Amino acid sequence: EDQVTQSPEALRLQEGESSSLNCSYTVSGLRGLFWYRQDPGKGPEFLFTLYSAGEEKEKERLKATLTKKESFLHITAPKPEDSATYLCAVRYGGATNKLIFGTGTLLAVQP
Amino acid sequence: DSGVTQTPKHLITATGQRVTLRCSPRSGDLSVYWYQQSLDQGLQFLIQYYNGEERAKGNILERFSAQQFPDLHSELNLSSLELGDSALYFCASSAQGNDYGYTFGSGTRLTVV
Numbered sequence: 001e002d003q004v005t006q007s008p009e010a011l012r013l014q015e016g017e018s019s020s021l022n023c024s025y026t027v028s029g030l031r032g033l034f035w036y037r038q039d040p041g042k043g044p045e046f047l048f049t050l051y052s053a054g055e056e057k058e059k060e061r062l063k064a065t066l067t068k069k070e071s072f073l074h075i076t077a078p079k080p081e082d083s084a085t086y087l088c089a090v091r092y093g094g095a096t097n098k099l100i101f102g103t104g105t106l107l108a109v110q111p
Numbered sequence: 112d113s114g115v116t117q118t119p120k121h122l123i124t125a126t127g128q129r130v131t132l133r134c135s136p137r138s139g140d141l142s143v144y145w146y147q148q149s150l151d152q153g154l155q156f157l158i159q160y161y162n163g164e165e166r167a168k169g170n171i172l173e174r175f176s177a178q179q180f181p182d183l184h185s186e187l188n189l190s191s192l193e194l195g196d197s198a199l200y201f202c203a204s205s206a207q208g209n210d211y212g213y214t215f216g217s218g219t220r221l222t223v224v
Contacts, residue, residue, distance in 0.1 A: 034212040043113065043201055043215030044154075087154065089212060097142055097205055098167050099212055103153035 003027075006088050006102035013109050016077045021105045023088030024070040033071050034099060035064050036087040044087055047073075078109045114138065117202050117216035125224055129190040132219045136183055136204030142166070143185040144205070144213060145177055149198040160185055192223045 007022045025033070032051055036044035048057045050066040057064050061082065063074040073086055085106045089099040114137035124130055136143050145157040147170075156169035160179035171177075174192075179185040189196060199220050203213035 032212070036212075041199075041218070041220070043115075043203075043217050044213075045113075046212060046214070049212065089154075091212065098144070098156060098159060098169070100156065101146075101154040 004088060004090055004100050004102040006086075006105050008105060009103070010106040011108070013075075013078055013107070015079055015109055015111050018074070018076045018078070020075070021073040021086055021107070022070060023073070023102055025088075025090050026069075027090050027092040027100070029092050030090060032091040033066055034089045034091070035071070035073055036089065038085045038087055038104070040085075047086075075107070078107075080109050080111050083107055083109045113214050113216065115202060115204050115214050115216035117200075117219050119219060120217065121220050121222075123222045123224060124192060126192055126194060128192050128223075129188065130192065130221065132187040132189070132200050132202075132221075134185045134187070134202030134204075134216060136185070136202075137214050140204035140206050140214070141183065142205045143179055143183070144203045145171075145185070145187050146201045146203065147198050148201060148218075154201070157187070189221070194223050197221055197223045 003026045005024050035047040038044040048064040053068045061076050065072050085104040087104045089101040116135040118133045141162045144159045147155045157171040158177050159167040174190050177187045199218045201218045203215045205213045
């Protein structure tokens with residue numbers, strides 16, 4: 001069964017304490033892995049798209065990397081405003097543009 | 112503002128009732144997707160429309176239906192509502208083959224009492 005699994009479910013960091021979030025997937029024919037940020041009560045907001053193993057993308061304190069079976073979202077020296085739920089999604093196979101989402105990692109950064 | 116507009120933002124209704132959620136996609140996007148997000152299950156894909164035609168179906172209940180109109184706006188109809196249907200319902204839109212996946216609306220929070 002095609003699956004997207006994120007870990008940990010929740011993560012609490014001190015301001016400035018770097019860490020990584022994991023997204024593992026078991027799909028064939030990956031056509032893109034997406035990272036989104038979601039604030040409470042709001043729609044997910046696009047962060048990155050990765051297409052092939054070895055690819056990396058950065059935006060401010062965030063860096064996303066991709067291997068053949070998983071992706072990491074590295075957060076360097078986080079600030080309280082980075083607190084949010086981070087969602088990973090994969091697009092694979094077929095003509096549809098459907099994305100399958102993981103359940104997310106709830107990140108809390110304390111000052 | 113993401114460009115995807117969902118109305119209403121909040122909806123409170125009783126069990127057994129029927130409601131309609133509306134979505135206007137971002138200008139130029141032909142695809143519309145509906146997702147349900149509940150506390151224990153995350154974002155669950157319901158259905159996709161592309162330029163007025165159903166393209167893909169996910170875990171959508173028979174009590175739920177959707178359509179996309181010629182002006183590309185979409186409506187999600189939920190009937191015979193149950194307490195378990197309480198959730199956030201998101202609409203998203205995309206241009207085929209784009210690098211951003213989807214652009215999401217701000218959602219409709221449905222509470223069934």
